[in-house]
Amino acid sequence: MDPSLNTEIKRLMALGLHLRCAEGGLAETAALTLEINRLKKERRAVICAHVYQTPDITLGIGDLVGDSYKLADGCRKTGADTIVFCGVNFMAETAKILNPSKKVYVPSAKAGCSLSEAINAADVIKLRSAYPGLPVITYINTSAEVKAESDCIVTSANAEKVLRRMYEKHDKVIFIPDRYMGANLAAALGKTPGRDIILWNGACVVHEKFDASLIKIYRKKYPGLAVLAHAECPPELIAEVDFMGGTGDMMRYIENTGAAAYLLVTECGFGELAKLRFPQKNFIAMCRLCPYMKSVTLGSVLALLKDPSPAEVMVPPAIAGRAKKAIEKMFELAA
Ligand code: SF4
Helix, strand or coil: CCHHHHHHHHHHHHCCHHHHCCCCHHHHHHHHHHHHHHHHHHCCEEEEEECCCCHHHHCCCCCEEECHHHHHHHHHHCCCCEEEEECCHHHHHHHHHHCCCCEEECCCCCCCCCCHHHCCHHHHHHHHHHCCCCCEEEECCCCHHHHHCCCEEECCCCHHHHHHHHHHHCCCEEEECEHHHHHHHHHHHCCCECCCEEECCECCCCHHHCCCHHHHHHHHHCCCEEEEEECCCCHHHHCCCCEEECHHHHHHHHHHCCCCEEEEEEEHHHHHHHHHHCCCCCEEEEEECCCCHHHCCHHHHHHHHHCCHHHECCCCHHHHHHHHHHHHHHHHHHC
16 A cells, blocks of 8 residues: 555544544545645645534644634635635635635535525615614625625624624614524523514524424433534524534533533534544434535545636625625624
């Protein structure tokens, strides 16, 4: 066997990736990660990997790994010429808006997002005229055009903090596009949807479908269970959990607590990563796959690095400039 392939197999084994491979699968994975990491250096590229990607991507080739906030912040600071975004389009657009001189790529033509597709710029303009004077607070899971029509962007990591700051100056705000996250934030802040916060009708196709009634069953079966759910889940489910937040907050909760077991109500990539990071802890599966996130594979990353031209992310400068102001407002308020 090629000695460099052998070394790569050992590196992946040390990361625990053999635990999720069928026999012979690790060698195949290692051949891909080896070539991707070689091409990545050659092209002075940095690979951003969202935690919903599979661990062969997050751990095998990712340079920056995290939630939307961590990746957006990391992209601002990278010295690389090229950003390959293993995530979905709105994340790559955000990276491009923050790094207009860099080349940004997404290794899949199918990396959309149901939340991002739930609202467009014309909808925001109509909302503004229906509620004149109200600030538009926009979840990062939206297109560049929607961000450009917004006053401030939030991620699940900082939405509550940013909204608190907004309510210091406003009695009422518009929050788009996730109706569940908006309702969950309203509950956390003691606000009433419709009266204090205007919501849009968007939802995440992954998180809206979790069944709240299963949580009681799991609690009976696993005494001492800690239930963590993403803020995109419906409020009736959030009412049953121990912790609601973004994936970065959920990972910190796992790290800093000693529950008998953890039930992670979110996309499956997060649980896979958590199991590899904390092999001594017990995890119970209650996850769903995001078809958009999972359209990125090691094979598609390799194809992109060999021929990046079809996958470049472009944002028109006039839109990027206005969207950047709303993103920078988030960094200011979340600091
Ligand atoms: S998990 Fe939901 S919010 Fe995240 S990319 Fe997939 S559809 Fe969009």
